[in-house]
Amino acid sequence: MKNLKDTSLKEPVFTEPERPHKVKMGSETQIVQMALDISLDPIYRWENFYISSSNDDAISLLQRWPQWEHRVQLIYGQSGSGKTHIAHLWRNGNRASFVDDSVLKLDFLEEYVAQNPFLIVDDADRITCHKGLFHLYNLIQEYQGYLLLTSKYPSNQWNIELPDLASRLQSIPATEILAPDDNLLRALLIKGFSDLQLKIPENVLNYIIKHMERSYEGVQYTTALLNRRSLEMKRNLTLPLVKEILNI
Numbered sequence: 001m002k003n004l005k006d007t008s009l010k011e012p013v014f015t016e017p018e019r020p021h022k023v024k025m026g027s028e029t030q031i032v033q034m035a036l037d038i039s040l041d042p043i044y045r046w047e048n049f050y051i052s053s054s055n056d057d058a059i060s061l062l063q064r065w066p067q068w069e070h071r072v073q074l075i076y077g078q079s080g081s082g083k084t085h086i087a088h089l090w091r092n093g094n095r096a097s098f099v100d101d102s103v104l105k106l107d108f109l110e111e112y113v114a115q116n117p118f119l120i121v122d123d124a125d126r127i128t129c130h131k132g133l134f135h136l137y138n139l140i141q142e143y144q145g146y147l148l149l150t151s152k153y154p155s156n157q158w159n160i161e162l163p164d165l166a167s168r169l170q171s172i173p174a175t176e177i178l179a180p181d182d183n184l185l186r187a188l189l190i191k192g193f194s195d196l197q198l199k200i201p202e203n204v205l206n207y208i209i210k211h212m213e214r215s216y217e218g219v220q221y222t223t224a225l226l227n228r229r230s231l232e233m234k235r236n237l238t239l240p241l242v243k244e245i246l247n248i
Contacts, residue, residue: 044088050191052184055082055177062090070173071140072147074124076154077177080216083150086177087120090148094118104132110139117145125151125158134165180216185209188216192223198230204239211246222246 051059058075061068075083090096096118106112109132113119119140127133140147151158154176155169180188186209193200200208212222229245230237 104129113139124149
């Protein structure tokens with residue numbers, strides 16, 4: 001397991017491509033300022049993200065930007081796997097904007113893309129405005145922008161009723177965040193318990209890793225369950241108590 005603050009891996013320096021010029025609408029320049037999450041969230045920093053073999057491909061994708069082989073990229077993986085965090089890391093490096101259904105329904109989507117050519121659609125598999133997403137895909141190509149999609153599933157498992165959109169989505173490169181390995185499970189558990197102000201002995205931590213559901217949601221469930229039950233029972237998380245709570 002590694003994170004960027006304790007290894008030789010440094011925060012990438014993004015070389016931002018030149019942004020397209022603003023689009024003229026008649027005699028006036030349309031100023032579009034509807035980007036979501038305008039301020040940078042301090043939680044989504046490199047020092048707060050743990051890199052392991054499970055997510056290394058997704059991080060490598062970020063570090064290759066803007067030398068992407070395709071202007072649209074998809075990162076997918078389990079709930080809680082860090083997709084949103086990764087999207088924010090990319091955003092922090094290039095001032096990209098998050099868009100959702102409300103933006104995709106805009107009558108002036110073209111002007112929006114022209115002035116915000118680096119875009120992110122988080123949870124893209126839950127988008128309902130498929131015509132807007134199709135239009136966005138084409139506009140990204142036209143204005144030489146970049147679009148990062150995240151989702152729980154690969155695009156061929158999305159419920160897309162627009163054939164042209166489905167075809168384009170299946171043509172884009174997709175990077176999977178894999179199930180957490182032992183090192184990442186350990187890091188996530190330590191972080192989860194630390195956030196709850198719980199100190200877990202090493203032998204208890206090893207036991208939890210061995211017996212818990214090996215998923216990102218499993219980490220969230222296990223930390224919340226153990227915290228709740230230990231508070232209810234007013235006992236520290238010893239190995240016997242953990243065995244009792246997990247019913248092992």
